[in-house]
Amino acid sequence: MINGTGSAIQAPLGDNGVRRPLRKARAIGAWSIAFAALALVVVVVIDILISVVGKGAQGLSWKVLTTQTSGISGGLENAILGTLMLILVSTIIAGPIGILGGVFMALFANSAVANVLRYITDILSGVPSIVIGYFGYTVMVVQWGWGFSMLAAGISLAVLTLPYIIRTTESSLRQVPKSYMEGALALGMTSTTALRTVLIRPALPGILTGLLLAVSIGMGETAPLIYTAGWSNFNPTFQMVKNPIGYLTYVVWTYLNEPYASAHQLAYTAAFLLILIVLILHILVRLLQRKPALQ
């Protein structure tokens, strides 16, 4: 199993003891580099947070949260609600499909089929988001005549997030010990009943984690939305087609380009809100994961 071990044992044996101080110094040097790397990563995270959160938090007020954008100023209410609506639509589409797909791959497919499906799912998750945006614009927005709309944008996001939901559902179902399933089948349950009564409970935190990660991925997307959602200064309505919709990442991307202080402030505030939502989602994921799946 561990084929690295053999060569490892031989390597330093010959001169063991003789050059020990040198090797010790080398080890210390290597670990110092490792710690420097770790420190660098932490510094970068802190720098990103400071440069965004610091400026973004200044602009945060109740008024910004409850006012709609007007040109280069105003608030972000339309963008926040738009982002939430887009996530809702994409999760409604991708959630059920993703979970069902994950169930199939974990329980019903034989290993060869599961392997192929897993590969295809991985490829889909690797498709650059702008390619999906291109597809969304030329096919849904123009060819099918949906215009800039919640539906076109929601479907684009669903395509992007679907692979993550499938994969996390599959892996969390696989982590449930085989004996659970076998026991249930021995009791005469069909695999469907077994899934419903025995397997779903221990797998649920993992599945929810996948959904939350998918939400955080979808929320942070820009490229596929520019050409499918458009932009609107007004709060979203429930009209699914021919109705452009605002979203937070648009504000970051566009308003940073404006030579107006008020626009910059909005961009930073939008970035801050995005980080805040990601943070909340991550805390939720952490709490879900800490809960032991099995006792």
Add this chain to the structure above:
Amino acid sequence: MKRHQLTSKMFRLATGIAAGSPLLILIVLSFVLFRDAMPAFRYQGISFFTGIIWNMGNMYANNPIVKNGVQAAPGAAFGILPFIVGTIGSSIIALIIGVPIALMTAFALVYKVPPSLAKIVSPVIELLAGIPSVIYGLWGMTVVAPWVEYGLGPWLSHLGHMVPFLAAPVGTGLGLLTSGLVLAVMIIPIITSTARDLLKQVPTLPVEGALALGMTSFESVLHVAWPWAKRGIIGAVILGWGRALGETMAVLMVSGDAANYLPANLYSPISSMAAAIASMLDSALTDFSGLSVHALALIAVTLLLITMLTNLLARLLVQFGGRRVGVEV
């Protein structure tokens, strides 16, 4: 009982269809892209990949020209070599900078950082993976680009007499190096968290055995743990590379949006394939012949093929040898 079995069957069918949906999506996506891309390939041929000039042609001309049976605006030429070079160049820089840092970070996290501290640092790194790419772009524009322009760039350009590619002019900070740096930060969390999970799975017995044999702690990592986790980590590196290749917004914001020339030095403005699609789709749509949009579709096809290949490579590396080491995407 019968009805029960029927619903059970129906449920199985539904899950099967759902599991097949990524395949369906990919087929539809590829079909549409290939269909859209064909005219551009017929028009430009293989020089699409080797040409340097990207010219949508004179859109105000009164008559289109016809070449190889395809209508185009006069003067239209589509060469994407600068975009390919920009894409690959920036992602390679990202790997050169990002991979060592990510791996060393993972080593430190697994073997040296006290668990109480690791509990704080690990989530922070995972948070890095969840940050939207426009925010990386914002950070790149406002922090990294000025640093490259006034700090790193002038310093590196002193090495210019040894490595001509590093020579001045440094320019404005928007370009190849900044794109690479931002992409490096974006792929570090992917590689670090996978490497950390894999290293944690390394059985403790051989590592401790190596220590008992007189290896230093770092040697035991290098000779025992690393070979064990190597393939999985390389898979993660390739996945990170795939992400860097397809990244759109962050690159668009810090690349300087260049076209029609190859980068002359490390600081030259560039553009990537993904960024080019995003920034040119709107002007391409004003092309009356429609060929510019087809050319963008051909870029998308190229990008899609490259990402498929990298994914296949990552998968083969991870699975080869039959070791069950999962890579969390």
Add this chain to the structure above:
Amino acid sequence: MVDGGNIVTKFNKGALLAVTSAVVLGGIAYGSVGVVGAFAQAKPVHHTVVKHQVKHPVVKRGAGPAVKLQETGSTLLWPLFQLWVPVYKHVAPKVDITTAGTGSGVGISQASDGVVQIGASDAYMSNQKLKETPGMLNIPLAISAQQIMYKIPGISKNVHLKLTGTVIADIYLGKIRYWNAPQIRNLNKGVKLPHWAIVPIHRTDGSGDTFLFTQFMTDTNSAWSNSVQYGTSVSWPAVQGALGANGNQGVVQTAEHTPGSIAYVGISWLNKGLQGGLGEAQLQNKAGRFLLPTPATVAAAANAQIKATPKDERISLIYGPGVNSYPIINYEYAIVKNKQANANVANAVKNLLLWAINPKGGNTASFMNQVHFLPLPASIAPLSRNQIEQIHG
């Protein structure tokens, strides 16, 4: 990812429940406020841009059902729309207008694709594009101009460098690389120009400003007219270090932060550019004089050419005749499909555009002066009005 099972479960369960419910409840409360607000349509748009009040002709106050209009395109026209929208809210309270500065290319293509109602553009549509999407109207709303701006270390922004079209073209062609090149020095005797590399900045989005600028280059430089030519997006000559920027806003922003830069900027961004420390060039017109874009020089250029304006109003006003004519001026177009989704939308678009070109409405001096535009000449307005009348449901 999953770490450890021996952690106090109860605490986590409680915390999870608490965080989740807080997030969900907060979201619901916040969301319902917003969405209900959107349905009620009761919220007035906040006035942050325009402080003054304009007397506007009452166009059937509050007539018709609620309509949402989408305007996108020209970043040169965008600041004017920004000024118009809050005021127009009083004229037609039920019409909600979203504006976006995305570049004229987007204005043309998205109006043609029918995904927005009004495309804004500094460039008229090409014959071929018009053939491809028949029924598109090119409606001038005002007259605008474009200036060349620069940031040169050591040169005060109050020094207005003299530049000719052909010299600027040579800069963008990469033939002139430094600010102290003889061609520039000869035009500017007495100005101490530094040996500083020129960074030409161009638009990356499909842009009417690019259209105007490249037309000027085409008219004045034969190397340019034989290679690059003109359009809303052109294939820029390879100049090492040249930068692309998105929209007029991006160009101004990039030019401000790039010593040595030169850029073409729509006149509605003049104030912003000057505030940012950019200099403004005097351009040589056809008669050989060096002029800044002022109301007088822009009007002179317009007056010399309005007679030539055809019925569909698609005409280039670049590099026109006249001693006092500023060389880069143009009509600002609304690109609109003559057939709209339904009668309500059609009426809303019509009323908005009629108000926009009305000398007592959108073409009032108080609007025009802020963006340095000129109102539509009295002889041109009827042509625009005729086109607007063709819009139907």
